[in-house]
Amino acid sequence: MKQLNKAFIEGRKADQSMSYPKEDWDRLPPKVLQFGTGVLLRGLPDYFIDKANKAGVFNGRIIVVKSTAKGKAEGFDEQDGLYTICVKGVQDGKEVDEQIINSSIEKVITAAQWEEILTYADHPEMKIVLSNTTEVGIVYDKHDYLFALPPASFPAKLTAFLYRRYKYFKGDTQAGMVIVPTELINDNGSILKEIVLKLAHTHQLEEAFINWLESANYFCNSLVDRIVPGKLSYAEQEEMENRLGYRDDLMIMAEPFRLWAIQSDSEEVKKVLSFSEVDEGMVIADDIKKFKELKLRLLNGTHTFSCGLAVLAGFDTVKEALANPAMETFVKGLLFKEIVPTVLAQNLPEVEVNSFAKHVLDRFRNQSLDHKWINITLNYSSKMEMRNVALLNGFAKHNGNSPEYMALGFAAYLLFMKGNKRIDEVYKGYTVKGYYPINDEQAEYFAQLWKQNEGDDVVDKALKNQKLWKTDLTLIPHFSDRVKHYLSELQAKNVLQVIISVTGEMRSV
Structure with missing residues (x-):
């Protein structure tokens, strides 16, 4: 089987069922410097740029810097930079199965x-x-040296690159750049800018360069949201290559949902990032807090309230759980009866909130993704605090009582955290399917709490622990009582029976 590369593309008539490069694809000038070869970059920003190029909008290509100094270009040279994105899943209730070169x-x-x-x-x-x-x-990194070949850290590499550009163009403000980090940290652009300026100061670079950094360049905060599992399994890869008629060592999988929100009020930024025009999944806005809130509460919050319950019920993957009627009803009830109304109370646009929530269900049901619940439980306690305490307080504030689905999810979290240190020094809990790891910074605290207390006392002490929640969760009306009730039920009954009893009761309300 022939390998995907420029020669293969030129020698084959374009298949109308998939997206091929336009004729002059290899003559477009480099307009983007990209640090990182990871699948998220290839499955999201590079996806938007490729789509724009095919529409004749952006007309530029990417120079990728492989993060490590050692090794080769990971097969990109052999394939002339070409790779296939397989987009599979559910979008707006419809199956999506697309292949894009x-x-x-x-x-x-x-x-x-x-x-x-x-x-x-x-x-x-x-x-x-x-x-x-x-x-x-x-x-x-205070030890980093800007004039090393190369500098060690990414911020130092970026500073050195910008300094070279400043020198070459003699400080021309028109030579500034738009810098968009996609690392998953809050205010990523602002933090990167602070570090670049600090490196410039510590290396005693001229004041004119520092002024140019601040006045001619745009460091944009951004939020990315797309599940890109990356390389296909051996069986999936073989099936797809036989279907497409070529070998592709760089082929990746991605879900249909895509969001890249970039914070900027500059018309210049919008002009430079012209590839944002071709896909509704890319947004440039004055403020991206709305998008952060939607992702944090609707997607991440639903994950965190559901993951312990799913593991205790014996489900390995998200798609497996959503195929179960009881678990699907729980997730839908949690999302649309409790989380969505709480988020809407913050005056976020109703159409956007409901649309994002529907996309969450589509993403959970994606049969092409093996998203494991146990991986979602990583750092469970900190995720529960960051994602869900505000939802608990918000629901109580606007309803005056305790949220039932959230209370069940929280009770499952407490039971999930009931573990002991094993021979391998890892804390583990136990279900009917066997032992599972508790990879959480509070694993020892909960092991001792469960060792020294029974269920009701575990609930009281855990909810009152302000080191965990930065607040006293027993102050939420009736929440402690509902968590105690559900914890007792989960300990005494089959988990799915408990879920059915709750979702059945809530349907009749």
């Missing part, structure tokens, strides 16, 4: 080739920097 990447360069990378700073059309170097990538 992405031609947005011109070249992948390892950081060891730093001098070559710096030459792209001299290109007038190179106006954009993207990054996803993981959450620990945007950090200040």
Whole structure:
């Protein structure tokens, strides 16, 4: 079977059932410098850029910097930067099964080739920097040296690149760049800017450069949301390659849902990021707090209230749980009867809230994604505080009583956290399916709490622990009583029976 590359594309008539590159795809100029080769970048920002190129809108390609200095370009050279995105899942209640040959990447360069990378700073059309170097990538390293080949950290590499550009264009304010980090930290653009300025100061770079950094460049906060599992399983890869008629070592899977929200009120930013025009999943807005809130409460919050219950009920994956009528009814009730009304009370647009919630269900039902519940329980306690305490308080404030679905989800969380340290030094709980790991910073606290107390006392002490929740959750009317009730039920009965009793009762209300 032939490998996907430029020669294969030119020698094959375009298949109308999939998205092929436009004729002049390999002659478009480099306009984007991207730090990172990860699947999220390839499945979201690069997806938007490729779509815009095919529509004749952006007309630019990407130079990718491989984060590590060692190794090769991971097969990109052999495939001339081409790779397939398989988009599979449910969108607006309909099955989606699309294959897209992405031609947005011109070249992948390892950081060891730093001098070559710096030459792209001299290109007038190179106006954009993207990054996803993981959450620990945007950090200040006082030992980093800007003039190393290469500098160690991503912020230092970026500072060195911008300094080269400043020098080459003699401080021309028109040579500034739009920098959009996609790392999953709050205010990622603002934090990156602070570090870049700090590096410039500590290296005693000229004041004129620092002024240019601040006045000519745009560091934009952004939020990304798309599940991109990455490489297909061996069986899926083989089936897809036979179906498409070519071999692709860079093929990735992605869900249909996509959101890239970029914070900026600048018309210049919108002009430079012209690829935002071709897809409703990309948004440039003055304030992206709304999008953060929707994701945090509707998607992440639903995950966190459901994951312990799902594990205790014996479900391994999200799609498996949503295929069960009882669990599906619980998730829908939690989302639409309790979380959505609580979020709407914050005066967020009703149409957008309901649309996002419906997308959440579509994403949960995606049969092409093996999203494991046990992975969602990672750092369970901190996620419960960050995502859901505001929902509990918000529901009580606007309804005057305790949320039933949330109370059941919280009771399941407490029971999930009932574990003991095993021989391998990992805290583990137990269900009918066997042991499961409790990968949580509060695992020891809960192990001791359960060892020394019975159910009702566990609830009282856990809810009163302000170190966990930054508030006393027993102050929520009737919440403690409802959690105690559901914890007792979960300990005494089959978990699915408890879920059915709750969802049945709530349907009759």
